[in-house]
Amino acid sequence: MRAAVLRNRRIEVGDVPAPEPGPGEVLVKTLACGICGSDLHVFHQAQHNDNGGGAIVMGHEFVGEVVDYGAETAKRFKPGTRVNSIPILNRKTGAEFIGYSAVNPGGYGEYMRLTEDHLLEIPNGLPTEHAALNEPMSVGWHAVNRARLEKGDVPLVIGCGPIGLAVIAGLKIKGAHPIVAASRSAKRRELALKMGADVVVNPNDGSPYDVWREQAQTGLPDPGPTLPGWLVGSGLKPAVIFECVGGPGIIQEILNGAPQDARIVIVGLCFEEDRFQPMTGMGKEVSLIFSNSFYRREYAETLRHLAEGEIDVAPLITGKVGLDGVAHAFDELENPKNHAKILIEPWRD
Numbered sequence: 001m002r003a004a005v006l007r008n009r010r011i012e013v014g015d016v017p018a019p020e021p022g023p024g025e026v027l028v029k030t031l032a033c034g035i036c037g038s039d040l041h042v043f044h045q046a047q048h049n050d051n052g053g054g055a056i057v058m059g060h061e062f063v064g065e066v067v068d069y070g071a072e073t074a075k076r077f078k079p080g081t082r083v084n085s086i087p088i089l090n091r092k093t094g095a096e097f098i099g100y101s102a103v104n105p106g107g108y109g110e111y112m113r114l115t116e117d118h119l120l121e122i123p124n125g126l127p128t129e130h131a132a133l134n135e136p137m138s139v140g141w142h143a144v145n146r147a148r149l150e151k152g153d154v155p156l157v158i159g160c161g162p163i164g165l166a167v168i169a170g171l172k173i174k175g176a177h178p179i180v181a182a183s184r185s186a187k188r189r190e191l192a193l194k195m196g197a198d199v200v201v202n203p204n205d206g207s208p209y210d211v212w213r214e215q216a217q218t219g220l221p222d223p224g225p226t227l228p229g230w231l232v233g234s235g236l237k238p239a240v241i242f243e244c245v246g247g248p249g250i251i252q253e254i255l256n257g258a259p260q261d262a263r264i265v266i267v268g269l270c271f272e273e274d275r276f277q278p279m280t281g282m283g284k285e286v287s288l289i290f291s292n293s294f295y296r297r298e299y300a301e302t303l304r305h306l307a308e309g310e311i312d313v314a315p316l317i318t319g320k321v322g323l324d325g326v327a328h329a330f331d332e333l334e335n336p337k338n339h340a341k342i343l344i345e346p347w348r349d
């Protein structure tokens, strides 16, 4: 099959063996697949790898069409049915990721194998390209669930890349209000508003934490900065801050800006070692909550949100390419200020 393969530190289009569906598995034809920030990370890692990272067909944000079944399958869906799945194979030997190795090709190729038990049918009427955003949207939905929102919480979203935007969409569904979001990119601030943010702020123009404060007034007298928060409380509505940037130093920045008792949900992927000053967090008694991908149940919930029009992801798709355009799309995403999600359509010319 044709695929955009990460090989020799480059993304090149070539022929690789089509995957064979094993027991409990389904062969699908890839219809669309999003390029994820973690794919860019794998690409960068390959630059420093002795073997160039091997040969990988990436892609874990996909929609496919059922083609064929392996052994021990119930054949629940007719060939041609559009399906979505969490990017994991349930194997007798354990769980295996799709899109991070040579053996389990992801959606950057023409075909994939999926675990039948994980298949979700794409509801009629939901465009394939929108369903392909189910994976990143689920990451945001899970982070919002991790925050255990309560009435009156005022969220602040730091970073409006695909994950920050997914968090905003999840907050909107939960009825959180007002939603404050910060990004240095004008394009992304505009997308944040479309996804449901009430107030957006460019950190180059002013502190997101000050803007948050204005939105979080309780009407009671603000004790102001003279007396410390641990003594008199913040006098503000509860803060839930979502870290959606991913990178060293961000947690400390948030600790510095956060009000008393803030819950901080860390969703941005940071692959490097980071440092922060625990005393800053202790003085404010903040809670650090880490969030990672999603539960299978949440993946189905997000697909329903998309199908029922609760989330409109159309504005998030800022580009579409065929396999030949993948390498260029990776270049574009080096400076992603004007992009949210680029989709690959492997069968596109």
Ligand SMILES: [Zn+2]
Pocket: 036, 037, 038, 060, 061, 135, 136
């Ligand atoms: Zn992803």
